[in-house]
Amino acid sequence: MISRxxxxxxxxxxxxxxxxxxxDLKALKESGVKALIFDVDNTxxxxxxxxxxxxxxxxxxxxxxxxxxxxxxxxxxxxxxxxFAEKLATPIIMAAxxxxxxxxxxxxxxxxxxxxxxxxxxxxxxxxxxxASRVGMATILVRPIRRKSEKWYTKILRRLxxxxxxxxxxxxxxxxxxxxxxxxx
Ligand SMILES: [Mg+2]
Numbered sequence: 395m396i397s398r399x400x401x402x403x404x405x406x407x408x409x410x411x412x413x414x415x416x417x418d419l420k421a422l423k424e425s426g427v428k429a430l431i432f433d434v435d436n437t438x439x440x441x442x443x444x445x446x447x448x449x450x451x452x453x454x455x456x457x458x459x460x461x462x463x464x465x466x467x468x469x470x471x472x473x474x475x476x477x478f479a480e481k482l483a484t485p486i487i488m489a490a491x492x493x494x495x496x497x498x499x500x501x502x503x504x505x506x507x508x509x510x511x512x513x514x515x516x517x518x519x520x521x522x523x524x525x526a527s528r529v530g531m532a533t534i535l536v537r538p539i540r541r542k543s544e545k546w547y548t549k550i551l552r553r554l555x556x557x558x559x560x561x562x563x564x565x566x567x568x569x570x571x572x573x574x575x576x577x578x579x
Pocket of ligand 1: 435436437518
């Protein structure tokens, strides 16, 4: 099984949160974080509603006020996703092929920052967390916004994710609790 071959330390998030809105941006800023890289699908918007909500605007305004840079990193290549980023005046790297390192490196280059200064925010272990950890970036795992509309390939990754999650949970009891309570996918 592929999950046996994957290193467990690449799947350990720094925090597990209910939604992007629950991230303590001030605390991140104080800890030295200079930028956030956001996954898009099911982290910022669900597949079945691509509109910008007031909370998105508030969030990106708060980030700006704190002088935290932002960029979106997605495997998606559709126009609705680039439109979403554009409406929030945030740069986006599309068709990023997460968990390959290429997209993350591109993002770091665009931000002109080192991996230790950036945090990846996403809803998936196998793409968001694994890819970010491979380039030495810390991660925040969020509960997926709406799972019902997930694509078939995401459903396959979720199966693998469940195996990795239970491995990580066995080693880190506090994370097991957070996975059970928040990221019960
Ligand atoms: Mg996602």
